[in-house]
Amino acid sequence: MKIGTISNWNEEKGFGFIRPKDGGKDIFLHINDYSRIHKRPIKGLEVNYSLNTDAKGRKCATEVYPLRGHKNNGREIRQKIFSIFVFVSFGCVIYFLHSHNYIPTIIVGIYSILSILSFLMYAKDKNAAEWGTWRTQERTLHTIALLGGWPGAVIAQSFLRHKSKKLSFIITYWITVSLNCAGLYWLITPQGNLWLKSILRNVNLG
Known part of the structure; x- marks a missing residue:
C-alpha cells in the first residue's frame, strides 16, 4: 500500500x-x-x-x-432510506387512488414508465459525466420529473449518487414534485376528473 x-x-x-x-x-x-x-x-x-x-x-x-478518520456518518444511508420511503409511500397512494377508481390505469402506467425512464436517464447522465461524453440537460430531467417521473428520480439520486448535492438542482426538483402532486390532486377533484375523462374519450375516438 x-x-x-x-x-x-x-x-x-x-x-x-x-x-x-x-x-x-x-x-x-x-x-x-x-x-x-x-x-x-x-x-x-x-x-x-x-x-x-x-x-x-x-x-x-x-x-x-x-488514512485516518473521514468515516461515513450515515448520510448516504439515510438518503437511501428516505428515497425508498418516498417511493413506497407514493406507490401506496397511487395504488389507493387506482383501486378506489379515482384515477384510471393509464395514469398508473404513465408514472411507472416515466419513473423507469427517469432512472435510466440519470444513469446515462452519470456515465456521461464520468466519461466526458454528451450530457443530458438538467431541464430535460426536470421535465420528466414534472410529468410523473420524479419517483424514479428520487431513487436514482440516492442510489446512483447523482445530482444529489447540487442545491439549485435539488430545489428545482422538489418544486417539480410539488407541482406534479398538485396536478394529481386536481385530477381527483370532480372538475379534474371530468377533464381527464373528456381527454381520454377524445383520444379513444381519435
Missing part, C-alpha cells in the same frame, strides 16, 4: 488524482476504486492506495481509503 494526498477531485464526474507522498506524477483515481464505507473523497484528503494499471496500461489507484 502507498500513501498520498488527493490533489484534485471532481465530484460531478466521479474522478480525481492522488499526489504520491514519495513524489512522482499524480495518480488517477476513479470513484469505483474508492472505499464504500467512508465519506466521499475531497481535495487534501490523505489516503492509502494500491498502484495498478488500467486496461490501456495507464497507472491508476485502486483499493483507496482514507
Whole structure:
C-alpha cells in the first residue's frame, strides 16, 4: 500500500488524482476504486492506495481509503432510506387512488414508465459525466420529473449518487414534485376528473 494526498477531485464526474507522498506524477483515481464505507473523497484528503494499471496500461489507484478518520456518518444511508420511503409511500397512494377508481390505469402506467425512464436517464447522465461524453440537460430531467417521473428520480439520486448535492438542482426538483402532486390532486377533484375523462374519450375516438 502507498500513501498520498488527493490533489484534485471532481465530484460531478466521479474522478480525481492522488499526489504520491514519495513524489512522482499524480495518480488517477476513479470513484469505483474508492472505499464504500467512508465519506466521499475531497481535495487534501490523505489516503492509502494500491498502484495498478488500467486496461490501456495507464497507472491508476485502486483499493483507496482514507488514512485516518473521514468515516461515513450515515448520510448516504439515510438518503437511501428516505428515497425508498418516498417511493413506497407514493406507490401506496397511487395504488389507493387506482383501486378506489379515482384515477384510471393509464395514469398508473404513465408514472411507472416515466419513473423507469427517469432512472435510466440519470444513469446515462452519470456515465456521461464520468466519461466526458454528451450530457443530458438538467431541464430535460426536470421535465420528466414534472410529468410523473420524479419517483424514479428520487431513487436514482440516492442510489446512483447523482445530482444529489447540487442545491439549485435539488430545489428545482422538489418544486417539480410539488407541482406534479398538485396536478394529481386536481385530477381527483370532480372538475379534474371530468377533464381527464373528456381527454381520454377524445383520444379513444381519435
